[in-house]
Amino acid sequence: MNISGSLFAQAVVSAANHIINEKSKVDELNVFPVPDGDTGTNMSMTMQGGKKAVEALEDTAPVGEVAKAFATALLRGARGNSGVILSLLFRGFSKGLKGREEANGSDVAYALKLGVEGAYKAVMNPTEGTILTVARLAGEAGEDAAM
Structure with a gap:
């Protein structure tokens, strides 16, 4: 099954709504590496901009365009370290889907890989956990599933 721009848009809007609705739970989980309790708040604020950008697109927008609009809005609206890292993950992800009308499993796995690589490179001291x-x-897991 391929992922259309419309389906991808629905997925990121759903993800944004979930983070927005559960931000206090994520804040409570935020104990490492710095227990400042604002990760959920920062991620929800970051995702709100991405959600608005995607909702403004036509339903017929290709997946590459949806991914780029989402990533650009996340970067512009990023709040806190978690928001910046989230935006960098999607920046790389969008590069992996650039020019795509639809995405298959291999495309998504490649996009995930680019997102992770970009985020790890951007963080001075990447910390596991x-x-x-x-x-x-x-x-x-995406790479394994795509094989």
Whole structure:
């Protein structure tokens, strides 16, 4: 099954809504590497901009265009370290889908890999046990599933 721009848009809007609705739970989980309790808040604020950008697109927008609009809005609206890292993950992801009308499993796995690589490179001292680890493991699972 391929992922259309419309389906990808629905997925990121759903993800944004979930993070927005559960931000206090994510804040409570935020104990490592710095227990400042704002990861959920920062991620929800970051995702709100991405959600608005995607909702403004036509339903017929290709997946590459949706990914780029989402990533650009995340970067512009990033809040805190977690928001910046989230935006960098999607920046790389969007590069992997550039020019795509639809995406198949291999395309998504490649995009995840680019997102993870970009985020790890951007963080001065990448620490395991953070959003980076979750993204890396998701990327590895995506690669395994695409084979």
